[in-house]
Amino acid sequence: MQEKGTISIHTENIFPIIKKFLYSDNEIFLRELVSNSVDATQKMKRLATLGQYTGDLGDTTVEVSFDKEKKTITISDRGLGMTAEEIKKYINQIAFSGAAEFVEKFKDAKDANEIIGKFGLGFYSAFMVAHTVEINSLSYQEGAESAKWICDGSTQFEISEGTRTERGTEVILHINEESEEFLDKWKLQGILDKYCKFLPVPIKFGTKTDSVEDGKDEEGKTKYKSVESDNIINTTSPIWTKSPNELTDEDYLSFYKELYPMSEDPLFWIHLNVDYPFNLTGVLYFPKVKNEFELQKNKIKLFSRQVFITDEVKDIVPEFLMLLHGVIDSPDIPLNVSRSFLQADSNVKKINNYITKKVADKLGELYKKDRKGYEEKWNDIGLFVKYGMISEDKFYEKGKDFALVKNTRGEFFTIEEYKEKVKPTQTDKDEQTIFLYATDTDKQDSFIQSANKKDYDVLVMDSPIDSHFIQQLEQKLEKTSLKRVDADVADKLINKEESFANVLTEEQSTKVKEVFEKALDNKSFSVEVEGLNPDELPVTITMEEFMRRMKDMAQTGGGMGFYGQLPDHYKVAINGNHKVVDKILKAENEEDQTRLAKQAVDLAMLSQGMLKGKDLTEFVRRSVEMI
Ligand SMILES: Nc1ncnc2c1ncn2[C@@H]1O[C@H](COP(=O)(O)OP(=O)(O)OP(=O)(O)O)[C@@H](O)[C@H]1O
Numbered sequence: 001m002q003e004k005g006t007i008s009i010h011t012e013n014i015f016p017i018i019k020k021f022l023y024s025d026n027e028i029f030l031r032e033l034v035s036n037s038v039d040a041t042q043k044m045k046r047l048a049t050l051g052q053y054t055g056d057l058g059d060t061t062v063e064v065s066f067d068k069e070k071k072t073i074t075i076s077d078r079g080l081g082m083t084a085e086e087i088k089k090y091i092n093q094i095a096f097s098g099a100a101e102f103v104e105k106f107k108d109a110k111d112a113n114e115i116i117g118k119f120g121l122g123f124y125s126a127f128m129v130a131h132t133v134e135i136n137s138l139s140y141q142e143g144a145e146s147a148k149w150i151c152d153g154s155t156q157f158e159i160s161e162g163t164r165t166e167r168g169t170e171v172i173l174h175i176n177e178e179s180e181e182f183l184d185k186w187k188l189q190g191i192l193d194k195y196c197k198f199l200p201v202p203i204k205f206g207t208k209t210d211s212v213e214d215g216k217d218e219e220g221k222t223k224y225k226s227v228e229s230d231n232i233i234n235t236t237s238p239i240w241t242k243s244p245n246e247l248t249d250e251d252y253l254s255f256y257k258e259l260y261p262m263s264e265d266p267l268f269w270i271h272l273n274v275d276y277p278f279n280l281t282g283v284l285y286f287p288k289v290k291n292e293f294e295l296q297k298n299k300i301k302l303f304s305r306q307v308f309i310t311d312e313v314k315d316i317v318p319e320f321l322m323l324l325h326g327v328i329d330s331p332d333i334p335l336n337v338s339r340s341f342l343q344a345d346s347n348v349k350k351i352n353n354y355i356t357k358k359v360a361d362k363l364g365e366l367y368k369k370d371r372k373g374y375e376e377k378w379n380d381i382g383l384f385v386k387y388g389m390i391s392e393d394k395f396y397e398k399g400k401d402f403a404l405v406k407n408t409r410g411e412f413f414t415i416e417e418y419k420e421k422v423k424p425t426q427t428d429k430d431e432q433t434i435f436l437y438a439t440d441t442d443k444q445d446s447f448i449q450s451a452n453k454k455d456y457d458v459l460v461m462d463s464p465i466d467s468h469f470i471q472q473l474e475q476k477l478e479k480t481s482l483k484r485v486d487a488d489v490a491d492k493l494i495n496k497e498e499s500f501a502n503v504l505t506e507e508q509s510t511k512v513k514e515v516f517e518k519a520l521d522n523k524s525f526s527v528e529v530e531g532l533n534p535d536e537l538p539v540t541i542t543m544e545e546f547m548r549r550m551k552d553m554a555q556t557g558g559g560m561g562f563y564g565q566l567p568d569h570y571k572v573a574i575n576g577n578h579k580v581v582d583k584i585l586k587a588e589n590e591e592d593q594t595r596l597a598k599q600a601v602d603l604a605m606l607s608q609g610m611l612k613g614k615d616l617t618e619f620v621r622r623s624v625e626m627i
Contacts, residue, residue: 063076259326509576
């Protein structure tokens with residue numbers, strides 16, 4: 001038997017196009033060929049289980065090898081093999097029709113990148129690294145003859161009788177000049193580790209040497225000897241393929257270490273397992289996030305039937321859960337289509353919702369089962385929860401039951417609990433409950449103390465995401481608003497109409513205002529004389545809540561650019577009921593008045609960390625003079 005033929009594709013120039021555009025990702029040839037071998041092996045095993053094959057299966061290990069001299073890479077399996085007819089059908093027609101389709105799509109694509117890398121080119125990808133590809137195969141079918149196929153990368157092929165005596169298929173790649181880098185042990189090992197580490201059939205790549213104990217020497221010391229064994233590069237049953245009740249915490253932790261060797265232990269994990277209406281398994285871990293860098297380094301890995309596909313899971317996992325680590329395996333995620341299609345795919349949407357729900361359920365369960373442990377972890381998981389509540393309404397609905405807020409005393413509350421707690425003391429005349437918060441407990445300490453003196457509670461909202469979380473809470477919670485503790489003087493933070501009368505006459509107030517304006521000499525500060533609690537500080541500097549928030553958002557890139565341009569504007573509240581104000585009014589001359597006023601303002605600035613540079617030096621000099 002010898003036959004020459006032409007592969008039935010219409011586009012003659014497929015090879016150069018694909019070679020050129022797939023070049024950056026050409027290592028996937030190995031993934032494609034090894035998975036074909038694994039598929040063939042699994043089919044063979046299934047036939048045996050079904051009783052359609054009664055012979056001996058033999059050792060079904062798939063083997064990858066290379067020969068630097070001959071410049072070949074060989075992938076061989078003991079799968080079901082192919083007859084000459086089958087090679088013609090599956091390789092010439094099916095494998096190559098995939099390539100033809102690629103070129104077809106490529107022609108119409110607006111963005112070539114959308115297609116490249118997402119297109120499963122299967123067997124065809126061999127030509128990205130080989131100038132000639134050979135197949136030697138013997139089918140499992142009784143009386144089958146071995147077949148040999150050879151193709152030099154043009155659309156011509158040759159098929160003849162083969163020499164293979166053992167059931168299965170061997171694919172030999174004659175590596176082209178540009179791809180000789182692949183004829184290297186470490187290069188190939190690296191690619192196998194990346195894509196094939198969890199394939200369901202053992203894959204052998206060369207041998208490895210281990211040092212094993214070998215009795216004792218005369219002095220009673222343990223002897224060692226080197227033992228050569230097959231280098232099996234994969235774990236055939238990774239934990240996500242098992243049932244959660246077969247697994248211990250150690251199993252999950254050691255798998256995490258296997259995926260991300262340099263990382264600290266994760267906080268907890270979720271085992272995903274659905275088979276209807278789509279198929280998905282996986283394990284997602286909540287990492288201990290130390291810094292941004294680590295977040296980007298460790299990504300969720302996407303598999304399809306245990307073959308690694310990508311760690312760009314952007315469209316499959318909801319954005320806020322991109323912080324998670326682990327694996328997702330789903331044969332239902334379309335990988336050979338463009339990105340825009342992926343977003344519209346209904347399975348992808350369902351998967352998205354499923355993952356969101358699972359994560360919410362797990363958090364809810366942890367919260368219910370061990371509130372204390374949950375509170376201890378809050379620093380690490382708070383970011384996920386808040387981000388999720390801001391970005392997905394569905395998650396907000398679930399998250400509101402287990403999202404925590406922490407006050408300056410280190411106590412944790414759910415949002416509902418907190419509202420109940422502060423309602424009696426922090427509700428204003430319009431029935432609005434005001435949650436007070438601090439973004440920097442050190443800087444805002446004097447305000448926190450003043451608020452506490454009035455029996456107000458203060459929350460700590462100091463993470464970058466909190467400004468957005470605050471907005472979200474205000475939108476969602478009824479009759480509730482949030483105010484930073486330094487948005488006004490304590491007496492006025494919550495407007496209850498029970499203000500202190502101002503002991504100053506109108507004339508005196510005007511005079512005090514003048515003195516302070518002169519002392520300040522700064523347009524960014526507007527002075528107001530108010531009747532406040534005599535125990536409060538004589539001067540308090542505040543920035544109004546709305547303005548400050550807009551400026552904060554402009555700074556963190558929240559699209560409030562206009563506010564970012566405005567100069568800072570502060571209110572300087574003078575406590576007309578304070579002794580110091582009386583002293584200023586009674587001072588002998590204008591100079592003394594200004595000096596006292598300056599001192600009082602500087603003290604306020606100092607307590608808020610606003611006094612810096614020249615002003616600070618000047619303040620110290622003035623203070624020394626006064627003692
Ligand atoms: N090692 C093998 N043993 C037996 N059959 C094989 C082997 N390699 C390829 N085939 C046959 O050739 C066909 C085409 O392979 P190809 O890799 O191009 O596509 P595929 O595996 O069907 O899909 P994909 O594009 O996802 O890889 C396979 O479906 C299979 O029937």
